[in-house]
Amino acid sequence: xxxxxxxxxxxxxxxxxxxxxxxxxxxxxxxxxxxxxxxxxxxxxxxxxxxxxxxxxxxxxxxxxxxxxxxxxxxxxxxxxxxxxxxxxxxxxxxxxxxxxxxxxxxxxxxxxxxxxxxxxxxxxxxxxxxxxxxxxxxxxxxxxxxxxxxxxxxxxxxxxxxxxxxxxxxxxxxxxxxxxxxxxxxxxxxxxxxxxxxxxxxxxxxxxxxxxxxxxxxxxxxxxxxxxxxxxxxxxxxxxxxxxxxxxxxxxxxxxxxxxxxxxxxxxxxxxxxxxxxxxxxxxxxxxxxxxxxxxxxxxxxxxxxxxxxxxxxxxxxxxxxxxxxxxxxxxxxxxxxxxxxxxxxxxxxxxxxxxxxxxxxxxxxxxxxxxxxxxxxxxxxxxxxxxxxxxxxxxxxxxxxxxxxxxxxxxxxxxxxxxxxxxxxxxx
Numbered sequence: 001x002x003x004x005x006x007x008x009x010x011x012x013x014x015x016x017x018x019x020x021x022x023x024x025x026x027x028x029x030x031x032x033x034x035x036x037x038x039x040x041x042x043x044x045x046x047x048x049x050x051x052x053x054x055x056x057x058x059x060x061x062x063x064x065x066x067x068x069x070x071x072x073x074x075x076x077x078x079x080x081x082x083x084x085x086x087x088x089x090x091x092x093x094x095x096x097x098x099x100x101x102x103x104x105x106x107x108x109x110x111x112x113x114x115x116x117x118x119x120x121x122x123x124x125x126x127x128x129x130x131x132x133x134x135x136x137x138x139x140x141x142x143x144x145x146x147x148x149x150x151x152x153x154x155x156x157x158x159x160x161x162x163x164x165x166x167x168x169x170x171x172x173x174x175x176x177x178x179x180x181x182x183x184x185x186x187x188x189x190x191x192x193x194x195x196x197x198x199x200x201x202x203x204x205x206x207x208x209x210x211x212x213x214x215x216x217x218x219x220x221x222x223x224x225x226x227x228x229x230x231x232x233x234x235x236x237x238x239x240x241x242x243x244x245x246x247x248x249x250x251x252x253x254x255x256x257x258x259x260x261x262x263x264x265x266x267x268x269x270x271x272x273x274x275x276x277x278x279x280x281x282x283x284x285x286x287x288x289x290x291x292x293x294x295x296x297x298x299x300x301x302x303x304x305x306x307x308x309x310x311x312x313x314x315x316x317x318x319x320x321x322x323x324x325x326x327x328x329x330x331x332x333x334x335x336x337x338x339x340x341x342x343x344x345x346x347x348x349x350x351x352x353x354x355x356x357x358x359x360x361x362x363x364x365x366x367x368x369x370x371x372x373x374x375x376x377x378x379x380x381x382x383x384x385x386x387x388x389x390x391x392x393x394x395x396x397x398x399x400x401x402x403x404x405x406x407x408x409x410x411x412x413x414x415x416x417x418x419x420x421x422x423x424x425x426x427x428x429x430x
Contacts, residue, residue: 042174045211046171047181048211049215051181068179072175096240096241185204199347202347203343210336211340214335221253221303222250224299225252225295228249228260229245229291232284236280236284238267238270238284241270245263245267248262260295264284268281268284296316318335318337
């Protein structure tokens, strides 16, 4: 058990290297289909989040198709309702913002400044025809800019239409994955050789936990940053724009390490355009800097890193390396990739030590337990009496181990007896 099986370790490492090479080659080819891959990944993430609710309804007697339809109907109705309220509020806030910009430029003394500048240039000997030609050139450039903006508006409309189509595709794909995910998984498992089945199940279990916890952790972090961004607007007197800034903060947090910085840009611009921008703008910038530091050094590593089982230092290093090598996408995927790699490495090491995949899987799925101080534990003694054994189990269920399921109490009693057996042999009771 304690000796390392070097031959087995060598074989496993060679398999991992081969899988890595295959993955790299596949990524080089599939890189040409990034959009389709992202849609598939988003569909898998949505299905991963919704499947537990569907499984809960199935356990209560619902057919799986009906359960999936009910859950997706609730999710879509909630999304549409929130989107309607959000878009309505955003339209009002954008209208207020546009009025603010118009008032800002209307209050500028441009007419007086232009007349004085024109007279000054003429007094300096510059011909009026040259000044008029320059003005006409500026006017032509403004017209060109307006035409370009109109073309950009069409591009934006195309992007929005494409985004709507992608949302529909993600919804449809995630629905089918939720409905037939287990069947697809069983089909893949059925082609795995029996000798490798335990290893595949071990890695599947580990990756499920890593990916699921990462998605939940990232959504939690994005929600916190969105609330912080909106709260900063409320605190500094930009309450009318708190919703739009909060939503932008939530969305920008999908780009790790720079989410709060990107969310601060519209808040700072709004503050500069409104009356009395100082010292309000200074406080907005300072508060967003604090949020940025907390997100990068405390919240992100602890929430996301803890969710996937990484130390905060390891999570920070993973973010830095991923961002340096692959940009924003690398920073987004660095934490789950490192966490999954760590699970694989730990599994290889434990396998080399002689632990079977079934044992590792059982240990990883063991529930959380809370050890009581020994002086508060029930004095469990080995006994063959049925009455005493029943009394011990009743005490364990109700008092000593209330956090455990009934099926687990007997195992915990045996563990407690094994840990404290020598102590009670030294102090026998009558």
